Amino acid sequence: MTTVLGTHPGTRLNARLTPRPRRWSRKEYLRLYEAGWFAGQRVELVAGEVIEMPSQMNPHVWGVQTGQRVLEKAFGRGYWVRAQATLNLGPSDLPDPDIAVVPGNPSPGGTYPTTALLVVEVSDTTLWFDRNRKSRTYARAGIAEYWIVNLVDRQLEVHRGPVSDPLKRPRHQYTNVTVLRPGGTITPLAAPRAKIAVARLLPPAGYA
Numbered sequence: 001m002t003t004v005l006g007t008h009p010g011t012r013l014n015a016r017l018t019p020r021p022r023r024w025s026r027k028e029y030l031r032l033y034e035a036g037w038f039a040g041q042r043v044e045l046v047a048g049e050v051i052e053m054p055s056q057m058n059p060h061v062w063g064v065q066t067g068q069r070v071l072e073k074a075f076g077r078g079y080w081v082r083a084q085a086t087l088n089l090g091p092s093d094l095p096d097p098d099i100a101v102v103p104g105n106p107s108p109g110g111t112y113p114t115t116a117l118l119v120v121e122v123s124d125t126t127l128w129f130d131r132n133r134k135s136r137t138y139a140r141a142g143i144a145e146y147w148i149v150n151l152v153d154r155q156l157e158v159h160r161g162p163v164s165d166p167l168k169r170p171r172h173q174y175t176n177v178t179v180l181r182p183g184g185t186i187t188p189l190a191a192p193r194a195k196i197a198v199a200r201l202l203p204p205a206g207y208a
Contacts, residue, residue: 045094059151059203063122064098067149067201071101071118074194079117080106087119088112089141095134098122098149101190117190119143124151135159140172145189149201156180156198160189 056064064083072081082100088111089095099120102113119138121130130148138146139162148157161175180186182199 042096045092057124060122060124062203063149063151063201066203067099067120067122070196070200071099071120071188074188074196075101075191078103078105080104082113086112087116087141088114089137089143093137093141095137097134097138101188115141116143118145118147118188120147120149122149122151127152131157135174136170136172138162139174140164146174147186151203154182154202154205156184156186156201158186 068081068083072079075081080102082102084096084098085100086094086096087100094112097116097119099118099122100113100116101118102116121134123130127148127150135146138159142162144160144162146159148159150157156179158178158180159174159176160178162172163175164172180198182202184198186196186198187194188196
């Protein structure tokens with residue numbers, strides 16, 4: 001039994017006095033990053049938590065590089081298909097999605113993009129995280145379309161229709177989730193003339 005000094009027995013404790021995780025703001029995270037605290041580490045800020053990402057295996061690297069090329073061709077000029085680059089999605093979210101399509105041509109100047117037309121995560125060991133924590137993060141930011149290239153089950157999971165509703169659990173979520181197999185095709189919402197074979201986004205069966 002835990003006793004808190006200065007409280008009367010039976011008194012309901014203020015929630016602020018109970019133990020809870022320390023949440024980090026975007027500004028705090030960037031100061032730590034610039035000070036070299038995360039040197040040599042792959043980390044992201046997701047919902048105020050600093051998340052260390054696992055090492056990338058060959059199928060994951062292949063999926064990122066292939067997906068970037070496929071989406072560059074699908075979107076064409078006037079779009080920047082960014083690989084593993086930071087998005088500024090709010091005061092407590094600085095994720096580094098595997099692929100993000102943002103409007104405009106590549107530029108060495110400016111700051112982190114604050115939104116994207118399409119976000120893609122290539123997922124193997126992080127499948128649960130991408131389906132849950134990352135999905136809520138992108139829905140909260142109003143990202144219209146979020147794909148998970150699921151290397152484990154060899155399928156593409158398409159998330160659309162982000163909503164924020166305090167009466168729902170989780171509060172931030174996608175209302176439309178479609179699973180596509182290698183024989184199917186997908187057309188990005190922001191590139192209605194493009195038609196992408198799902199098989200092009202997945203490594204051959206047995207690839208390791």
